[in-house]
Amino acid sequence: xxxxxxxxxxxxxxxxxxxxxxxxxxxxxxxxxxxxxxxxxxxxxxxxxxxxxxxxxxxxxxxxxxxxxxxxxxxxxxxxxxxxxxxxxxxxxxxxxxxxxxxxxxxxxxxxxxxxxxxxxxxxxxxx
Numbered sequence: 700x701x702x703x704x705x706x707x708x709x710x711x712x713x714x715x716x717x718x719x720x721x722x723x724x725x726x727x728x729x730x731x732x733x734x735x736x737x738x739x740x741x742x743x744x745x746x747x748x749x750x751x752x753x754x755x756x757x758x759x760x761x762x763x764x765x766x767x768x769x770x771x772x773x774x775x776x777x778x779x780x781x782x783x784x785x786x787x788x789x790x791x792x793x794x795x796x797x798x799x800x801x802x803x804x805x806x807x808x809x810x811x812x813x814x815x816x817x818x819x820x821x822x823x824x825x826x827x
Contacts, residue, residue, distance in 0.1 A: 710739035714752050721759035730759050750776040751788040754795050761799045769799045 717732025733756050740752065753776035760769030773796045780789050 704743075707740060707743040707745040710736045710743060710745075711748065711752075712736075713739060714755070718755045718759060721762055726759060726763040730756070730763060733759055746779075746783070747785065750779045750783075750785070750792060753779070754788060754792045757792075757799065758795045761795070761802055764802075766799050766803045770796065770803075773799070 714733050714736030717729040717734075717736060719729070720726075720732060721729030723729075733752075737749075737752055737756065740749065753772045757769040757772035757776070760766070760772060773792055776792045777789070777796075780786050780792070
């Protein structure tokens with residue numbers, strides 16, 4: 700493995716460590732590590748995983764309550780998938796985008812509520 704490949708791998712690990720920290724509640728520290736990893740990843744010239752990493756970063760911004768920043772990361776990720784034609788992570792980008800859009804709403808939309816309203820008879824005898 701050459702130096703650039705090792706650099707991309709190290710950057711990837713830094714970014715994922717930051718994502719894990721954010722998931723464990725150390726959101727600000729996690730975002731800082733993720734940004735550091737993203738910068739290092741770009742410096743190697745690697746582009747393949749960038750949309751996915753941007754989605755992870757967007758998710759972390761959402762955990763920090765920084766929805767606008769998170770959505771900006773996701774828009775960049777979607778633009779990269781369009782440019783490159785690499786769409787292996789597009790569903791995940793849209794999933795995170797949906798979660799952030801829900802956080803951005805003051806109250807859930809009726810469409811969302813229709814999907815999440817529990818049915819009162821589920822679990823009752825003979826109800827399903």
